[in-house]
Amino acid sequence: MSLSPSPLFSAPGPQVRAVSDEFHGDLLEVSMGPHHPSTHGVFRMMATLDGETVVKLKPVFGYLHRNHEKIGEGTSYLGSMPYTDRLDYLCSMTNNWAYALAVESLSGQAVPERAQYLRVILAELTRLLNHTCLAGFLLQDCGASGTPLMYAFREREKILDLFESLSGSRMMCNYQRFGGCRTDAPPGWLEAAAALVGGYGAFLDEYEALLTGNEILMARTQGVGRLPAALAISAGVTGPMLRAAGVDYDLRKVDGYGFYPRFEFRVPLGAHGDTYDRYMVRVLEMRESIGILQQALRGIPAGPIMDPKARLRGFRAKPGEAYGRIEGPKGEIGFFLISEGGPNPYRYRVRPPSFINLTILEDLCLGHSIADTVVILGSIDIVLGEVDR
Amino acid sequence: MESAAQIRERLVAAFPGASVEVVVNPGPAAQDSLLLGPDRARAIAEFLRDDPVLRLDFCSNVTGVDWPAREARPGCLEVVYHLYSMARKHGPVILRQRTADRADQVSVPSLTPVWRSCEFQEREVFDLFGVVFPGHPDLRRILMWDGFKDHPLRKDYVEPDDYEWEPTAHGEVLAKARRHQAAAGEGPGP
Amino acid sequence: MIGTGLLKGLAVTARNFAGSFHDPKRFVTTQYPEERTKLPEAYRNFPFLVSESADDPMGTLRCVACQICEKECPPQCILIEKSSDKKPDANGRMQLYPKIFDIDTAVCMSCQICVEVCPFDAIKMDQVFEIAATDRFTGLILDRQALAKPDSYFHQIRPTEAAEVEGRLAEGRRAAQEKARAAAAKAAPAAPAEPPAAPSAEAAKPPRPPA
Numbered sequence: 001m002s003l004s005p006s007p008l009f010s011a012p013g014p015q016v017r018a019v020s021d022e023f024h025g026d027l028l029e030v031s032m033g034p035h036h037p038s039t040h041g042v043f044r045m046m047a048t049l050d051g052e053t054v055v056k057l058k059p060v061f062g063y064l065h066r067n068h069e070k071i072g073e074g075t076s077y078l079g080s081m082p083y084t085d086r087l088d089y090l091c092s093m094t095n096n097w098a099y100a101l102a103v104e105s106l107s108g109q110a111v112p113e114r115a116q117y118l119r120v121i122l123a124e125l126t127r128l129l130n131h132t133c134l135a136g137f138l139l140q141d142c143g144a145s146g147t148p149l150m151y152a153f154r155e156r157e158k159i160l161d162l163f164e165s166l167s168g169s170r171m172m173c174n175y176q177r178f179g180g181c182r183t184d185a186p187p188g189w190l191e192a193a194a195a196l197v198g199g200y201g202a203f204l205d206e207y208e209a210l211l212t213g214n215e216i217l218m219a220r221t222q223g224v225g226r227l228p229a230a231l232a233i234s235a236g237v238t239g240p241m242l243r244a245a246g247v248d249y250d251l252r253k254v255d256g257y258g259f260y261p262r263f264e265f266r267v268p269l270g271a272h273g274d275t276y277d278r279y280m281v282r283v284l285e286m287r288e289s290i291g292i293l294q295q296a297l298r299g300i301p302a303g304p305i306m307d308p309k310a311r312l313r314g315f316r317a318k319p320g321e322a323y324g325r326i327e328g329p330k331g332e333i334g335f336f337l338i339s340e341g342g343p344n345p346y347r348y349r350v351r352p353p354s355f356i357n358l359t360i361l362e363d364l365c366l367g368h369s370i371a372d373t374v375v376i377l378g379s380i381d382i383v384l385g386e387v388d389r
Numbered sequence: 390m391e392s393a394a395q396i397r398e399r400l401v402a403a404f405p406g407a408s409v410e411v412v413v414n415p416g417p418a419a420q421d422s423l424l425l426g427p428d429r430a431r432a433i434a435e436f437l438r439d440d441p442v443l444r445l446d447f448c449s450n451v452t453g454v455d456w457p458a459r460e461a462r463p464g465c466l467e468v469v470y471h472l473y474s475m476a477r478k479h480g481p482v483i484l485r486q487r488t489a490d491r492a493d494q495v496s497v498p499s500l501t502p503v504w505r506s507c508e509f510q511e512r513e514v515f516d517l518f519g520v521v522f523p524g525h526p527d528l529r530r531i532l533m534w535d536g537f538k539d540h541p542l543r544k545d546y547v548e549p550d551d552y553e554w555e556p557t558a559h560g561e562v563l564a565k566a567r568r569h570q571a572a573a574g575e576g577p578g579p
Numbered sequence: 580m581i582g583t584g585l586l587k588g589l590a591v592t593a594r595n596f597a598g599s600f601h602d603p604k605r606f607v608t609t610q611y612p613e614e615r616t617k618l619p620e621a622y623r624n625f626p627f628l629v630s631e632s633a634d635d636p637m638g639t640l641r642c643v644a645c646q647i648c649e650k651e652c653p654p655q656c657i658l659i660e661k662s663s664d665k666k667p668d669a670n671g672r673m674q675l676y677p678k679i680f681d682i683d684t685a686v687c688m689s690c691q692i693c694v695e696v697c698p699f700d701a702i703k704m705d706q707v708f709e710i711a712a713t714d715r716f717t718g719l720i721l722d723r724q725a726l727a728k729p730d731s732y733f734h735q736i737r738p739t740e741a742a743e744v745e746g747r748l749a750e751g752r753r754a755a756q757e758k759a760r761a762a763a764a765k766a767a768p769a770a771p772a773e774p775p776a777a778p779s780a781e782a783a784k785p786p787r788p789p790a
Contacts, residue, residue, distance in 0.1 A: 320416015
């Protein structure tokens, strides 16, 4: 029995001709999502299947659209800072830093040294927690129901405790300000962070013993979702996904924002561009982050954490525009602000890495089975708060 | 890396008759941009991508901006492209395209055939501003649902009166509540 | 040999499983509500209004209804209505006070901007999170009765921050008294044979807030 597909159900875009002979039946359209445990949020994939193989896949999103950019036009610059926490809600510290960088670029403010070190420390802690979460969620999507995820969350809790004692909130930190940071580290915080970083290497060793050599993981991820470097560059893919495809482009090295030029670290690159490479690049980036954290925690100076000329209320930027971007854990997160001299920005735009990394989702999934699409989507590392804003 | 003015010189030499202007950015960020006319925009974009000195192979950000009509200038919609180079590790070079007006002449050539990353972002500019991109492979709404009318990020967007009672009680929300309740003839909620 | 990766992984899970019975590093669950984790001092949830004394919370609110927090609040969850009369504050100056001060906790996102912009240290972040209500509209709006908590409570939940605020306010009070004394001393020589000590001492002492 074949049901005619309803108009709502047919994925728009180039039509796929059905192949109908004694071995092939009709093509099957599956709507994966938006209520789905493995789509990392309210995300929908309209997949057209020939048996189990994907022949067309269109992502549909916008279910979490909260008109963040329109709210940004109606709110002051300071008032938009807590909203940036909620973009990529796992990585609020890096979202805050990207926005603060854009505003500081727009208004020409300087940031004191201790604040720069704190920003680097918090950004690298955020990278650790994001990549740890990603490894856990990728395994969850593969079917290892819960164990690697819970080990990852156990370590993430320690980092979240650090964030809570510093900024008051685990995830919605609202910590960076234009010209520095909101509060200084309370006594004992830097020692606790150093202790956490010292123990993280051992955790990663155990985690890798669990996962990296695991035959099931390798069988499910090696060769799956191969991304060629030329397509990655053209599609604007950034972050670990780009580096897994072999392209050496890390904004911490290219732009040298903050105080990153002071720290020694390497940029891991992948050779194949498949899902296993994306996983491994993130694990190696975590090791590099531990190195950066150790250097930063050793070298952080005493001093003010806020530009003394910065004003909290009544901040106005001179007319002009600026694009500020940082290497967030998911890719390049940037803010484009146009100011006309008023208390609110005239145009407030977020460049969301997850949204743009999804451009090649269909290209990666074609020819693979429906089970692989979940694994590929997991390795792209999306957060719907950022995709939909 | 060359400045916007220098790039403009080379573009005007390579594409005689094309309309390329430098738009100066007054703020401290000092990132000037190039305003392209529609007729040679895609060819110029390909030139910038393939030029051995610039190699701008990475289109990082595509932004739509709504400029309603004022006394000094007529209204238009603008699309801003931030280009970087992964091969040469420099940037940004900023391109701008403007529509003729905000009502019916709202099309601007799509740069998706040049940089694939414009695909979703131009769809978003179409969805939220109403700019049409001829040459885009799949131009339809991306964040709002397919049957949605109007374009939310325009400055003159009026939100639909689909108001539900909520207790946050001041400013425009209160005014909207009073209008809605007067129209519906019902009292305040629980 | 195929399967060595799986065996190594099984060893890891076995170590975690066995360790969760005796090793605090492996067993990290807190049995809430019987056990509670100690929250750090910086932890914040919803705001509260500071009253100078616990005996008269409404009469000794530090808030002077300047409405700066209402304007700066990003989701606009604060509603303030000024009073029509004035009351003396802790420094003796006559100030307005809020007749209505409502925070809609269904809208509040605990961003702490109201605390940062308040020039009078009148609103601070509370730490209670067990505040379920049964009515999702009016039950979640906190009026000034529910929001007012004494300064002693602030010292209890945030000792370091409260000590710093206390120091600053005491400094402000001392400076105000100095200025009043200097102004009275300058005015005194105009009135002959009257010692300036007694009136200025009276003027410098802050009047008691109304009971």
